[in-house]
Amino acid sequence: MEQRRLGTRNVGAIGFGTMSFGGIFGPTDEATSLACLDAAADAGITHFDTADIYGMGISERIIGRWGRRDIHLATKCGIVTGPPRTVRNDESYIRQCLEASLRRLGREHVDLYYIHRRQPEIPVEDLAGTMGRLVHEGKIGGYGLSEVAPSTLRRAHAEHPVTAVQNEFSLWTRLPQLGLIQACRELGVAFVAFSPLGRGMFGREPLKRAFRAGIDFRDTNPRFTEPNFSANLAAIAPFRALCAARGWSVPGAALAWVLAQGDHIIPIPGTRKAEHLHDWQVPRLDAADIAAIERVLPVGFAHGDRYGDHQMAFVERYC
Template structure:
């Protein structure tokens, strides 16, 4: 496994990370024993950049990682651990809005440290922007936690241009975590140039289109009952079969490179910027090994242009999220 730097403050992580959300929430059935095996495989494969959040579960995903570290304390220092705060959910999983108040930042951080069973968080993100609280106040509170040694680096998730600029004026931001993939290229026009100018690395979540770009999801019936994706516009009855056209193009390109569609999609991201680190989520050790193999796929300028021509940014049918959630993105 190779490594990359996020931001200009020295945060070094594996070139491919691991999104842990699906081990506890949103994507149907999950099994803790299988997840533990996948986490151990991640360590064996050099995938040391693990991503979670206090809303996954809610809270149970952090608790899962906490149990893993309690069982394998020798592994904690091998891991660059990222978690997030700022989206509110109750115990039933209902979304209750956003909270970026300085006093809540501290409260959320302390709670995450306890659930994770660690003495510091390596990368701490504001998960969504709180429109009621100036970003300067939220990032100021996060910066205080850096001074106290409770977190090492700061990140924002789904932040817009002005927010990134204002936040960076308070404290260096090491990473922007936003959706980015072959079928989510909305960052390219404005946000990615600003990240480059400010020295902010990109952590693309859903780099495999929530599994769609792997080619393994052929119909909506392939998803478990209760899977969040069934309510995602791109997985709707109206859009699903249109989006399969995109997947077919990726499958054909992958065959020409003797790799899997997932590896091609991840390799494309890795070639977009030296400080781009995708975090594909998986519950499977086999898929983790497959994803990690994307670092071996070299794409020439000619091949990258071919991909751009075959898979234009406007080919996708459906928004990234339902309408209500879209209003809170890139803010």
């Protein structure tokens, strides 16, 4: 697999996100998740991403039981599930969360530690100072920020260099192209794209609206509720036809498009099933291919917001 820079190391250009191991998209089990991790490693994936809130520690514990030490591992803290759901970025809380994550992961060190959401009341310079101290103490290899604006990145980076920014980015979520991807490139910061396959919308087959209420969070997500859901299926249908005509898998082409937006971008698709990894083989896209994709999926084509209002709390908006 192609390699890309993440902090001081090279990793596979495609990483692996483990949010689904915690059950946010529906039931899963440890044996299936462990098999999925094995398949990802066999496919050349070396960067794995988790968080303390994914299944309230379930994802981290599964990775800990997996026990691989030859991977680049990231986890996150900062979201307090509540009720009420809020965020904390104070140093005592960050240290408490990190120690708990390390216990679940079975490690004394994690390669990359993200602040999952920023707490507005705490100056980002103070937050960067906290993360810098954890780096100097050897607890973390580097730190990252998630769902932040370019201005926040620049302020944090000036205090202590940021390793990575993780924001949603895909063919139907293009906001990072309005400044954040450019700021990351300028500062030498990796941009880690989560949900690059649109939470299943760019899967092998068109999604069916059979989300389990109270379990699968897409059930109340604006892009997956009617009439938006049907409109989005129709909008993506020409892209599926283009992929079929050119012999591409739909997920592979969607990932290839993300990778083509900058050599500092690392998408982290996720899955609960090992067989889905076969669809992640990326074709080589030339300028004509990219233009053809963007003709059928022009910027801003999606119907509905990527989050509901309650999910947008503490997501930084800058445009």
